[in-house]
Amino acid sequence: MPELPEVQNFANALNKNYAGLKIKEIKFHRENLRYPFEKKELSEIFALGNKFVGCYREGKQLVLETSQGSVNVSLGMSGSFKPIHSSKVKEKHQHVSLFFENGEAFAYVDPRRFGFWKVKKANDPVTLICDPLIQKDLEDLFLTEQVSSKNCSVKDLLMDQKLIGGIGNIYALEALYLAKISPLKLCSNVTIKEWKQLSNEIPKILLKAIELGGSSVATYLSLNGTKGSFQDLHQVYGRTGENCLKKGCKGVIQRIVQKGRSSWLCPFCQKE
Ligand SMILES: [Zn+2]
Known part of the structure; x- marks a missing residue:
């Protein structure tokens, strides 16, 4: 997708x-x-x-x-x-x-x-959704009571298109790995420090992916028919059974199923 x-x-x-x-x-x-x-x-x-x-x-x-x-x-x-x-x-x-x-x-x-x-149409209702390329907007959203008290997993929150526009499975999982947060962690258990870390990682990863032409998993090809190359930098997505890339970590990347979709994480680096 x-x-x-x-x-x-x-x-x-x-x-x-x-x-x-x-x-x-x-x-x-x-x-x-x-x-x-x-x-x-x-x-x-x-x-x-x-x-x-x-x-x-x-x-x-x-x-x-x-x-x-x-x-x-x-x-x-x-x-x-x-x-x-x-x-x-x-x-x-x-x-x-x-x-x-x-x-x-x-x-x-x-x-x-x-x-x-x-x-x-000119009179289409304007929906204010957070732009995940802007660190400040993400941080402001994450630190609201509305988000920090939510009873869903942090991965589900990141993928909620009514709140944040454009993060799907790949970039949610990659950002959570970089922020050292388990995709299963409930929003209500995420600390302020972790929310801040997450709001730093998301724009960085998305900008890097734009620069590299996106991730070509499944069928994605750019307008000129080339593949993106960000998939070569995936650290958890699709890496079931491979070693965690963090220096000194002995973890092996695990695949789990969340709401019918795959999630990948390092059980050592990412805590619930
Ligand atoms: Zn690890």
């Missing part, structure tokens, strides 16, 4: 390659993804002659902006963008194609079809 660094990478790449170009046409190759396409409204936003202003990340979603409006795009479980060179559908699972007047084009590809394209 694309997490914040992968989504940010698509935003950067779409801006670099297409921002400022005039649109020729948008095509939908099916009726729906997670939701039905609002074809009429989307076709007006991406109509002939409109300018593709660019895009930015909002939590784990992208906002694509044209001179006539904005669209929220969620990549769901497996969404990605690819440059295309023909008006014929060639990519497997290619559901949307956007053509520019200068002959360039990109496709939205999504094998599992959990993503969506939705018109962003």
